[in-house]
Amino acid sequence: MGTQSLEPLPMSGPDFGALGEEAELVEVEPETKQEILENKDVVVQHVHFDGLGRTKDDIIMYEISDVFKAKNLIDVMRKSHEAREKLLRLGIFRQVEVLIDTCQGDDALPNGLDVTFEVTELRRLTGSYNTMVGNNEGSMVLGLKFPNLFGRAEKVTFQFSYGTKETSYGLSFFKPQPGNFERNFSVNLYKVTGQFPWSSLRETDRGISTELNFPIWKTNHTLKWEGVWRELGCLARTASFSVREESGHSLKSSLSHAMVIDSRNSTILPKRGALLKINQELAGYTGGDMRFLKEDFEFQLNKQLLWDLVFSASLWGGMLVPIGDKPSSIADRFYLGGPTSVRGFSMYSIGPQNEGDYLGGDAYWAGGLHLYTPLPFRPGRGGFGDLFRTHFFLNAGNLCNLNYGGGPRAHLQKLAEYIRWSYGAGIVLRLGNIARLELNYCFPMGVQSGDRICDGVQFGAGIRFL
Amino acid sequence: MWRYLGERDLSNAWSAGKVKERIVQFKKWVMGLSVRTITRPKAFQKPGHLCLHLLQMAFLQMCNLPVRVVCRANAEYMSPSGKVPFIHVGNQVVSELGPIVQFVKAKGHSLSDGLDEVQKAEMKAYMELVNNMLLTAELYLQWCDDVTVEEITHPRYGSPYPWPLNRILAYQKQWEIRRKMKAIGWAGKSLEQVLEDVDQCCQALSQRLGTQPYFFNKQPTELDALVFGHLFTILTTQLTTDELSEKVKNYGNLTAFCRRIEQQYFEGHDKDNSGTAAPRSAKRSLLR
Numbered sequence: 001m002g003t004q005s006l007e008p009l010p011m012s013g014p015d016f017g018a019l020g021e022e023a024e025l026v027e028v029e030p031e032t033k034q035e036i037l038e039n040k041d042v043v044v045q046h047v048h049f050d051g052l053g054r055t056k057d058d059i060i061m062y063e064i065s066d067v068f069k070a071k072n073l074i075d076v077m078r079k080s081h082e083a084r085e086k087l088l089r090l091g092i093f094r095q096v097e098v099l100i101d102t103c104q105g106d107d108a109l110p111n112g113l114d115v116t117f118e119v120t121e122l123r124r125l126t127g128s129y130n131t132m133v134g135n136n137e138g139s140m141v142l143g144l145k146f147p148n149l150f151g152r153a154e155k156v157t158f159q160f161s162y163g164t165k166e167t168s169y170g171l172s173f174f175k176p177q178p179g180n181f182e183r184n185f186s187v188n189l190y191k192v193t194g195q196f197p198w199s200s201l202r203e204t205d206r207g208i209s210t211e212l213n214f215p216i217w218k219t220n221h222t223l224k225w226e227g228v229w230r231e232l233g234c235l236a237r238t239a240s241f242s243v244r245e246e247s248g249h250s251l252k253s254s255l256s257h258a259m260v261i262d263s264r265n266s267t268i269l270p271k272r273g274a275l276l277k278i279n280q281e282l283a284g285y286t287g288g289d290m291r292f293l294k295e296d297f298e299f300q301l302n303k304q305l306l307w308d309l310v311f312s313a314s315l316w317g318g319m320l321v322p323i324g325d326k327p328s329s330i331a332d333r334f335y336l337g338g339p340t341s342v343r344g345f346s347m348y349s350i351g352p353q354n355e356g357d358y359l360g361g362d363a364y365w366a367g368g369l370h371l372y373t374p375l376p377f378r379p380g381r382g383g384f385g386d387l388f389r390t391h392f393f394l395n396a397g398n399l400c401n402l403n404y405g406g407g408p409r410a411h412l413q414k415l416a417e418y419i420r421w422s423y424g425a426g427i428v429l430r431l432g433n434i435a436r437l438e439l440n441y442c443f444p445m446g447v448q449s450g451d452r453i454c455d456g457v458q459f460g461a462g463i464r465f466l
Numbered sequence: 467m468w469r470y471l472g473e474r475d476l477s478n479a480w481s482a483g484k485v486k487e488r489i490v491q492f493k494k495w496v497m498g499l500s501v502r503t504i505t506r507p508k509a510f511q512k513p514g515h516l517c518l519h520l521l522q523m524a525f526l527q528m529c530n531l532p533v534r535v536v537c538r539a540n541a542e543y544m545s546p547s548g549k550v551p552f553i554h555v556g557n558q559v560v561s562e563l564g565p566i567v568q569f570v571k572a573k574g575h576s577l578s579d580g581l582d583e584v585q586k587a588e589m590k591a592y593m594e595l596v597n598n599m600l601l602t603a604e605l606y607l608q609w610c611d612d613v614t615v616e617e618i619t620h621p622r623y624g625s626p627y628p629w630p631l632n633r634i635l636a637y638q639k640q641w642e643i644r645r646k647m648k649a650i651g652w653a654g655k656s657l658e659q660v661l662e663d664v665d666q667c668c669q670a671l672s673q674r675l676g677t678q679p680y681f682f683n684k685q686p687t688e689l690d691a692l693v694f695g696h697l698f699t700i701l702t703t704q705l706t707t708d709e710l711s712e713k714v715k716n717y718g719n720l721t722a723f724c725r726r727i728e729q730q731y732f733e734g735h736d737k738d739n740s741g742t743a744a745p746r747s748a749k750r751s752l753l754r
Contacts, residue, residue, distance in 0.1 A: 229631060237546055241554065248540025251631045289628045355557075 044068050044076060045103045045112040051119040055092060056151035062179030063087050067115055076100060080115055087119065089181060091155065092148035095120040122147045132161065133435040133461055136339060136347060139163025152178055168192035183214045198348045200239035200357045201246075203331055204231040222258045225286065227251070230331060240355035246330045252290040254283035264302060268436050268463075269372065269389060269428065271310050275300040283332075284323060291323040292332060310372040314466055316341075317365040319402075327403060333360030336399040337420075337451070339460025342366055343395050344422030344444030349452035351399035365415060366397030368466040372428070389428045393440070395466055396421035420446045437461045519551045521695020522563060526553075527731040528686045529575040539626035567688055577687045585682055589689045592674065592681070596689075599667035600696040603660050603710075606652055609643040613706050657709075665713045672717040679726065686727070693720075694727045 047064055063086040070076040080098045087096050096119050103112035128143040139161045146156040155174040161167065170190035177183040188211070193204045207228035214221055230250050234243055257280055264273030277298040284291030296318030303311050322328045335358065337345035351361045372389045379385050400414045426440030438460045444453045526533050538544065545552040545561040552561030553569075560569045570576070578586060608619045623639060624632025647653045652660075671693060680686045681693070697720055701711050715721055 229634070233543065234546075241557075241559070244544045244559065245538070245540075248543035249627065249631060249635060251628050287628060289631075 040073060040111065041071060042073055042076060042111045042113050043109055044070055044115055045107070045109065046114045048114065048116040049119065050116060051121065053121050054124075054151045055121060055148060059090070059152045059178040060087070063090070064117070073113075076113060076115065080117075084117070086181070087117070090153045090176070092122060092153050093119045094122050132163070133431065134163070134165075134463065136460060136462055137163055137165040138461070139166070152176075153181075165196075166192060166194040182220070185213075186211050195235060196348075197235060198335075198346070198358050199330065199360070200235045200243050201330060202233045202235045204233075205229070218261055218263075220260045220262075222256075222260075224256045224258075225254070226256065227253045227286075227288070230329075232329075232331060240357040242354040242359055243330065243357050250290055250329065251288040252283050252332075253286045253288035254281050254290075255286060256281035264300070266433065268430050268433060269310075270300075270302045270312075271304045272302050274302070289326075290329060290332070291326065292328060293321045293323060294332065295319050296334070308374045312370040312372065313368070314370075315365070315367045316397075316466060319363045321362070321402070328362055330359055333362060334364045334399060335360045336364050336366060336397050339438060339440070339454075339458050340462040340465050341395075342397040342420055342422060342466065343393065343424065343440055343458060343460070344442030344453060344455055345420065345447075346452040346454045350397070350420055350448075351451075352401055353450045361399035362402040363411060363415060364397065364399040366395070366466050368393060368395045370394075375427075387430045389430075390425065391428050391438075391440075392423075392425045394421070394423045396446075397466075418446065418448050420444070420448065420451065435461065435463050436465065438465070518549070518563070518695060520698055521691050522551055522553075522566065524694045524727060524731060525563070525567070525577070525688060525691035526570075528577055528691060529570060531570070531575065563688070563692065577685070577691075578682075580685060581682055581687065589682065589687060592671070592689050593692055595667060595670065596692050596696060599663055600700075602647075602650065602652060603664045603667075604696070604700070605643055606647060606655070606660050607657075607705065607710060609640050610647055610653070611657055611706075615640065617706055661709055661713055664710060665716075668714055668717050668720060672720055675719050675723060677719065679723075690723075690727065694724055697721075698724050698728065 044067055047067055049060060052060070064083045067076070067079045067083050070079045077100065080100065084096045084098050087093055096117060099116040099118065101114050101116070103109065103114050124146060126145045126147065128141075128145065130141045130143070132139045132141050140163065141159060141161040143160075144158040148154065149156055153176050157172050157174070158170070159172075160169045168190060170188055170192075172186055172188040172190075174186040175184060177185075188209045189207075190209075191204070191206045193202070195202050205228050207226060209224055209226035211222060211224040228251070230252060231248070232250075233247050259276075259278045261276045262273070264270035264275055275298065279294075279296050281292075281294040283294075296316070298314070298316050300312065300314040305311055318334050320328050320332055320334065335348035335351075336342055337350035338347035341348075342350065348360075349358055351364075352359045371392045373391075374381075375385055375388050375390055380388075396419055398415050398419050400411075402411055404410075406414070422442050422444040424440050424442035426438055426442075429437040431437065438458075440458050440460070442455055442458050444455050447453055523533065523535075541550045541552075542548060546559055547561045549562050552559055553566055555569075558569075560566050567576075578589060581589065607614055609615060620633075620636040620640075624636040626632075627635060644653065655663075675681055678684075681689045697714055700714050701721065701724060703711075
């Protein structure tokens with residue numbers, strides 16, 4: 001039997017497809033006697049590691065324990081490939097290569113195999129420079145990373161980001177549980193300044209947060225405690241008095257929990273699957289002077305219809321309930337409108353406002369129906385053209401405050417009247433697996449006095465779209 | 467006009483909420499101006515804030531303008547220039563005495579119309595003296611005198627905020643004031659020197675006032691409001707030592723002046739106001 005060597009395969013995103021289908025044999029030496037390799041029983045006797053430096057043994061053991069359980073050759077190859085993926089996911093190796101060979105030596109069994117992982121560890125300090133796209137903003141990010149700090153995939157990152165809307169820097173420490181990478185823990189320190197021209201507001205947050213992530217069955221949960229010193233100010237002397245009243249310092253200490261179930265095949269322009277995100281935040285019981293309970297959810301459903309048509313429906317909603325007699329702060333409220341939310345309206349320009357400054361609302365809902373089709377006449381098919389889609393949409397939403405003294409029934413009624421909605425069509429461009437650009441022609445309807453609209457052509461870039 | 471004041475009780479200050487309205491009704495409002503003056507709650511105010519608030523109140527009352535006072539803990543940050551108190555009239559926000567005087571003048575009210583050019587220049591000179599001497603001395607005493615800082619200023623300044631924000635903001639303000647002191651050369655001064663300066667300033671004012679009821683003619687001017695604000699605060703604010711107020715009390719005509727203005731412009735209105743719900747404990751008086 002010759003030496004089989006698996007070429008390093010590119011890291012796959014959710015688009016990639018099931019593992020077994022993609023693993024390919026690179027070369028097979030012609031055998032004089034044809035043996036059907038799948039049926040041949042093998043035993044993995046040794047697994048070697050070449051190139052380990054500061055990485056500790058126990059974390060490696062967890063990742064490769066499955067390789068020993070393989071029963072036949074194809075299984076060995078598959079399990080080795082999976083182990084390789086797991087090792088790369090730890091973020092401590094630059095390269096992992098797998099070599100499978102017959103066992104040599106005194107204790108070698110006739111059907112024994114040796115699997116060798118040749119790894120190259122990442123340097124102790126790496127720097128990076130990226131550009132980032134958020135919702136209608138872009139930024140330049142410089143990073144310094146210390147991967148695998150103590151040998152068990154801990155990571156310390158320092159990041160500085162300078163963007164069109166905000167400047168921030170942060171230090172974070174990340175530690176996964178050995179053997180269970182999805183269970184991890186991180187501590188972040190950050191300072192973020194943001195400018196929000198739709199509210200004439202400037203916000204500086206200095207905070208510390210600790211986060212625990214863990215999966216339960218098919219869902220991913222995050223528990224977080226966050227303490228933020230928030231400083232609000234006016235962006236211009238012409239800011240309205242309502243925004244002026246919110247200026248000053250406050251301290252928010254909150255506990256939050258988020259749950260995500262994601263069965264989509266891609267984050268951007270999925271073809272099938274659903275997403276459900278539920279997030280709740282309770283502030284005030286661990287210190288600070290902000291006290292509220294905040295709930296919000298996001299739901300998306302995608303279905304592929306005949307030919308290449310994809311139908312997508314999404315629903316967002318949220319509610320902020322201040323506890324005690326202090327009203328909610330402008331920095332915690334929800335905002336609606338814009339190319340990433342209800343299209344056809346200007347960025348966050350729906351709902352309560354004062355002299356042109358939008359103040360956000362305590363409760364909102366927004367929904368969208370989309371139909372994605374490939375470009376007409378399919379130019380550039382199989383290549384560049386596949387990144388584009390045409391899209392027809394119908395968006396609707398509403399935003400309101402809850403502080404007028406009514407009960408739940410009154411709130412629902414308020415959210416149901418004066419609905420803003422819009423429809424239109426446009427082109428979507430997919431950027432890698434992270435972001436998308438849209439150019440739409442919109443017809444906003446149900447516009448109330450005070451809303452700012454953007455009818456006609458609207459451009460949007462972001463990662464999270466309604 | 468709205469003004470922001472607060473309760474006196476420090477211990478309850480945090481839980482009692484920071485917004486207190488005290489509607490001070492005045493005789494009749496002349497112009498249909500509805501003005502709000504906004505300052506920090508009294509309990510959280512350092513004497514500097516209180517004096518500015520008082521002098522503004524005095525000025526506005528002398529102009530016979532209706533004022534409504536509102537308290538906010540974040541008044542300092544609401545103000546466009548960072549100084550309290552400030553007034554909110556219709557859509558406009560004006561802070562600091564100088565701009566407020568200009569603003570009120572533009573609306574047709576002025577206290578110094580009756581003065582000639584020489585007197586106006588003299589008035590400006592005295593106002594500068596008070597600002598440079600008395601105001602800086604007050605700031606020095608609050609923020610550079612360690613005993614006062616520890617016992618009075620830090621707790622007062624940080625009381626609207628939860629821990630650790632109260633310490634952080636108080637220290638931040640302290641560094642800012644100390645930097646300013648260094649810039650104007652007061653950082654090297656000792657407490658005795660500062661008190662000497664205050665004494666000299668009071669002497670100058672006392673000499674100018676003489677036996678007249680007000681500094682110029684028989685009518686109050688901006689200078690009267692300014693001097694009243696500062697002196698009244700010095701006389702009534704409790705600090706760790708009484709030295710500062712003793713310096714002022716040395717000059718009988720100044721204390722009489724303060725009492726007179728208090729009686730004329732503040733006492734009468736508080737009597738009209740006896741029906742409000744705001745606690746009377748917040749009021750201080752020289753007449754006790």
